[in-house]
Amino acid sequence: MIEEAVAAAFRDEWGQVVATLIRVTGDWDLAEECAQDAFATALERWPRDGIPDRPGAWLTTTARNRAIDRLRREAVGAAKLKEVAAMTYEPTPADDSGALDDDALPDDAVPDDRLRLMFTCCHPALSPEARVALTLRTLAGLSTAEIASAFLVSEQTMARRLGRAKQKIRNAAIPYRVPPAHLLPERTPAVLAVLYLLFNEGYSASAGADLVRRSLSAEAIRLARVLATLMPDEPEAFGLLALMLFHEARSDGRLTTSGELVPLEEQDRSRWDRVRIAEAEALLEGALRRRDPGPYQIQAAIAACHAVAEQAGDTDWAQIAGLYDQLYRIAPTPVVALNRAVAIGMAEGPEAGLLLVEDLAASGALADYHLLAATRADLLRRAGRHSEAVTAYREALTQAGTDGERSFLQRRIREVSA
CATH class of the missing domain: 1.10.150 (DNA polymerase; domain 1)
Known part of the structure; x- marks a missing residue:
């Protein structure tokens, strides 16, 4: 006890x-x-x-x-x-250059030391990767291995990155505070990235026995609410909060009683939290009215397409594919490319998605990323190419980080082999 x-x-x-x-x-x-x-x-x-x-x-x-x-x-x-x-x-009211700044937010304007820490970690003197990694380490207590998994790098690489970031803060005497209002915009993307990685580590843990770590996702949502209150004119803050709530609304349907992952198409949608979904829809609608769509608003719009579909067969995959096209134009990352391939595979047929996945695999951008192999396996299964699907599922099984994911992949192997 x-x-x-x-x-x-x-x-x-x-x-x-x-x-x-x-x-x-x-x-x-x-x-x-x-x-x-x-x-x-x-x-x-x-x-x-x-x-x-x-x-x-x-x-x-x-x-x-x-x-x-x-x-x-x-x-x-x-x-x-x-x-x-x-x-x-x-903290000394100095701006990022060290000069006095009367516009700095007063200490009592920041409702939580953790938010102050987050903005300090996201100082522009640090690299984007270091900003996110350092905040996850100090704020959420994630291990170096967990953060390395989130960044798809080795634990040794991440340890060196964290050490350099702390040294940079010491040497540059970076102030521990929320920056003045005119510096908030340049810090916001990194802060949002911190919150989303924190949420994802809770919503779908990178390693360990537990696929879901509710305390982390709850903390990310709490801090996202604080950030949205602090920055009411930042639509991406509200877009991210909406995105988190859409995902969190599906939490009760994501796992079996034994902790095994339940894919989206098989989830019992009556278990989804409709109150959270309604809140997320309102937040997203308010953000989109500002007509400044960013990556989190687009991802929230994708999540909304799933949330409003009463059955898996009602999902508007064509619209989702179009939203991923838009997202990939502004955030051309390998993970976005993989999700786009899934959407196209669902909208246009598995072979269309497989072509994109094969190109992505050939690039080496997601080497050893279990969801690449799992996605390829699922598209092969849908295409009726069962022996190839089993091979891909087994590859994903060797790379999966949690017991729940491994259990799901083993079930898929049994089903496809049969």
Whole structure:
């Protein structure tokens, strides 16, 4: 029971503990290390003293005290020690060049330390990949391996990337705050990318026994709501929130009772959350009225096509294929190309989709990505090319990262082999 309570506290409180410690110490590595020590201390003390009424406050206090001890041992200046002990650190109102900026948002305008941390991670001095990876590591507590899987790179590559990002923040003295209003637009795409990757890691975990990690997707939705409130004139913030809600509305139908993945066409649509779908439709409609469509609004429109179809056979695949054409023009990534191939395969026939998938496979852009092999297998199955489909399903099985995905692929192999 204690281990479960600590695990739950980690899911719920890690980002807040780390974000608070970064704010009061200014040291990213120290914040992570002291947060880890606090959770280790909880495993030692909670069995003896009981689970505290407010686990997050207990963990933050414990981590803060550990930071004080560390700073004292390292003989940091007395002024810094006093700041940490009092936890009243206020970031310097400087712009990204270091000059004073009276337009900076006041500290109380930011409703959550985690959002402040997110914007700090998304500073333009960092590479786009580093911005997203660093936020996922510090804010969500994802392991280096999990983030590497999300980026389709090796764990060693991701570890080096995270280390360079932290060093860049230290060397450049990047301020820990939400930037002034005139700098928000250049930071927003990276912040949105962070939220969507965080949501995806919760909605469809990259590795482990659990295919779905609800706490992560819920945290992404919560932060997306905060961001939309902070930036009411940014249609992509509302588009992303709508996209998340469309996906989350289908969560109860995505898995069997044993945790196996249920493909979209086989899901019981009566289990979809119609309240969430209605909210998502309203958010998307409001965003599209601004006539500035971006990738998240287009993806939300694609999700809406699935949400409004009462049965799988009612899905307007021609419209979805057209939306993917539009999305690929503004975001020509390999994953978008793969999803576009699926839509075209459903709209025009599996052989049309297979041609695109084969070209994508030949490019090597998605090597070792299990969904490429799984998509090819599914199109081969639909085309009646069963022996080839079994081979592709087996390839996907060797690359899948979660037990639920592997179980689904094994079922497909049995079905097609029969």
